Amino acid sequence: MSKTLAVNAGSSSLKWQLYEMPEEKVIAKGLIERIGLNDSITTVKYAGEKEERVLDIPNHTEAVRILLDDLKRFNIVKEFTEITGIGHRVVAGGELFKKSTLLSPKVIQQIEDLSPMAPLHNPAHVACMRAFDKVLPDATGVAVFDTAFHATMPEKAFRYPVPNKYYDEFQVRKYGAHGTSHQYVSQEAAKLLNKPLEETKIITCHIGNGASITAVDGGKSVDTSMGFTPLGGIMMGTRSGDLDPSVFPYLMAHDPSLKTSQDVVDMLNKESGLAGISEISSDMRDIRDGRKAGNPKAVLAFEMYCDRIQKYIGQYLAVLNGADAIVFTAGIGENAEYMREAVLDGLTWFGIELDHEKNANHVEGEISTPESRVKVFVIPTDEELMIARDVEALK
Numbered sequence: 001m002s003k004t005l006a007v008n009a010g011s012s013s014l015k016w017q018l019y020e021m022p023e024e025k026v027i028a029k030g031l032i033e034r035i036g037l038n039d040s041i042t043t044v045k046y047a048g049e050k051e052e053r054v055l056d057i058p059n060h061t062e063a064v065r066i067l068l069d070d071l072k073r074f075n076i077v078k079e080f081t082e083i084t085g086i087g088h089r090v091v092a093g094g095e096l097f098k099k100s101t102l103l104s105p106k107v108i109q110q111i112e113d114l115s116p117m118a119p120l121h122n123p124a125h126v127a128c129m130r131a132f133d134k135v136l137p138d139a140t141g142v143a144v145f146d147t148a149f150h151a152t153m154p155e156k157a158f159r160y161p162v163p164n165k166y167y168d169e170f171q172v173r174k175y176g177a178h179g180t181s182h183q184y185v186s187q188e189a190a191k192l193l194n195k196p197l198e199e200t201k202i203i204t205c206h207i208g209n210g211a212s213i214t215a216v217d218g219g220k221s222v223d224t225s226m227g228f229t230p231l232g233g234i235m236m237g238t239r240s241g242d243l244d245p246s247v248f249p250y251l252m253a254h255d256p257s258l259k260t261s262q263d264v265v266d267m268l269n270k271e272s273g274l275a276g277i278s279e280i281s282s283d284m285r286d287i288r289d290g291r292k293a294g295n296p297k298a299v300l301a302f303e304m305y306c307d308r309i310q311k312y313i314g315q316y317l318a319v320l321n322g323a324d325a326i327v328f329t330a331g332i333g334e335n336a337e338y339m340r341e342a343v344l345d346g347l348t349w350f351g352i353e354l355d356h357e358k359n360a361n362h363v364e365g366e367i368s369t370p371e372s373r374v375k376v377f378v379i380p381t382d383e384e385l386m387i388a389r390d391v392e393a394l395k
């Protein structure tokens, strides 16, 4: 019996869960939000209690210090040596990391060097790795890559049709993201289908603030919507998803506020998507309220959002030549039944039949009718459990 910490650091957040392994029992969990902004919020859930505090947390190093302090303050651990493994979610593993990897100073440096592929995330991961290593030098550190699950994509899917030298010299290709989530929900879906994973064709829709859709054939990713960075694919909370790259130079020539290519990328990452079209918010709950109130921009944002999801599902029905199941997961996928309905009611030609009552009642598991040719499931994702399992496997 040992304790393993799963760490999921975002650009301004740090989610964590402490597990008793190999029992996979969650001992405690927490979230630190608004890192680097004023009034950061730390939440700890332990033994049925929940504590929320507002503090100023300037960076991820300080966030780790507070997390570790909290583990002792709540008596969750008596000694830090009880924690024998720490798994870190890493957004970009590039071509270098195709599976979960033990941390070493060299590996941490390589992850830092991959920062251009995930400029908001990889530096945060590295800061956390170094901070934990100072306090817990004997714990087994493991990096679990969001891109690793997509390492099985065939070359025809991951290459961009640009001159070969850009792949050969600069590794420009599709890497994808949310791999641990797509992997977890596809495995769970195979159980619900009561079929060996190797015999399943599943389309997994991870629809959160960031969002991606993956075609999973026999348990392996064969295509995914995100691209070279997490900006590609479907429309997201603040990200545009796919668009014609000719828009870049055109905008830079016409909008004086866009002076550099980085300004354009920032606009597409932070001011676009639901937020850019609705001009209300990046949060689906606000878009829902805006639609109800008859705000035409919220209506358009929602229609565009569902349209992109529908089109990718359509693509992946073609890529897989049919599917056993479509899975919805993550914040919006699990909770926004009106989004699932809008998307799936437009796909009945494929034999997809939603059970509207089950869908509306926030049922987990199957939400399609017994007659539906393609099953539809809602499966809450569990990236932290996947991370803890990978640490256990490498210890």
Ligand code: ADP
Pocket: 207, 208, 209, 210, 211, 237, 282, 283, 284, 285, 330, 331, 332, 335, 336
């Ligand atoms: P990430 O991990 O990418 O930050 P999540 O998977 O936690 O994102 O999803 C966050 C998003 O989920 C929020 O921005 C919000 O749009 C959406 N969301 C959360 N709860 C609900 C809900 N009850 N109904 C609709 N959307 C929700």
